[in-house]
Amino acid sequence: MPYLSLRTGGLSLLVRLLFVAALGLGTLAALPATTAHASETTRTVSGSTALQSERKIGARERRTRKVRKALRIVKNQKGDPYRYGASGPGSFDCSGLVNYAYRKAGFKGTPRTSSQQAGWAKRIKRKHLRPGDLVFFTGSGGVYHVGIFSGRARGGAPKMINAPYSGTRVRTEKIWGNNWFAGTVRR
Numbered sequence: 001m002p003y004l005s006l007r008t009g010g011l012s013l014l015v016r017l018l019f020v021a022a023l024g025l026g027t028l029a030a031l032p033a034t035t036a037h038a039s040e041t042t043r044t045v046s047g048s049t050a051l052q053s054e055r056k057i058g059a060r061e062r063r064t065r066k067v068r069k070a071l072r073i074v075k076n077q078k079g080d081p082y083r084y085g086a087s088g089p090g091s092f093d094c095s096g097l098v099n100y101a102y103r104k105a106g107f108k109g110t111p112r113t114s115s116q117q118a119g120w121a122k123r124i125k126r127k128h129l130r131p132g133d134l135v136f137f138t139g140s141g142g143v144y145h146v147g148i149f150s151g152r153a154r155g156g157a158p159k160m161i162n163a164p165y166s167g168t169r170v171r172t173e174k175i176w177g178n179n180w181f182a183g184t185v186r187r
Contacts, residue, residue: 063186067132070105074148074161077101080170082163087112092163092170094146098134101148107185114146121183126158134183135160135175147175149182 077100080091087096095114102110111120118136129135129149135158137145147162150172158175 060186066102066106067130067184067186070101070107071132071148071150071161073101073104074098074170075150077170078161078172080163082166082168082170084166094163097161097163097170098146098148102185115143117146118143118181118183121185122187124182124184126182128184129158129182130184130186133186135180136183137177137180139179149175 074097077088077092077097080088082093083091084093085096086092088100092100095112095117098114098117099110099112109120111117114136117134121134121136124133131149131151133149135147135149136143137147145162145164147160150159150161153159153174159172160175161170161172163170164173
């Protein structure tokens, strides 16, 4: 083994070989760490995507909670008198009731009139209505009335809470007619 000979500088060669071998082992030992780091990076990238999804779900869940809160607020207004142009807290017209409840529940940009509210809400199919969603009534002049969906009657007919017209009070009633569409702010 001439390369190990001390006379020909074998010691320095041996030291170099051991050093390279140690580096090699260190590199090999570092490989799993590098691989682990790469998988952590992948996890982090996937995690940030998951985090974004969680944020979206979180935002959606927060809106859903606010809608539920708005429905509770509306239920507490039952019995309050109708008054044209009123938006609470002691009397309401239809859009004033929605405006009051949704703003109090935390929806800061809730419009005041039923036609503005119809533009603000996302239109959904009737079969997707959930308690707290909005019901908009239309006629030849556009949207003229709004109520808050509260569920279904025993026979399956949809119900809403609304401030119907002068001389009445905020109440729950079946949705009348067929000229209406549903809207939500859950998005």
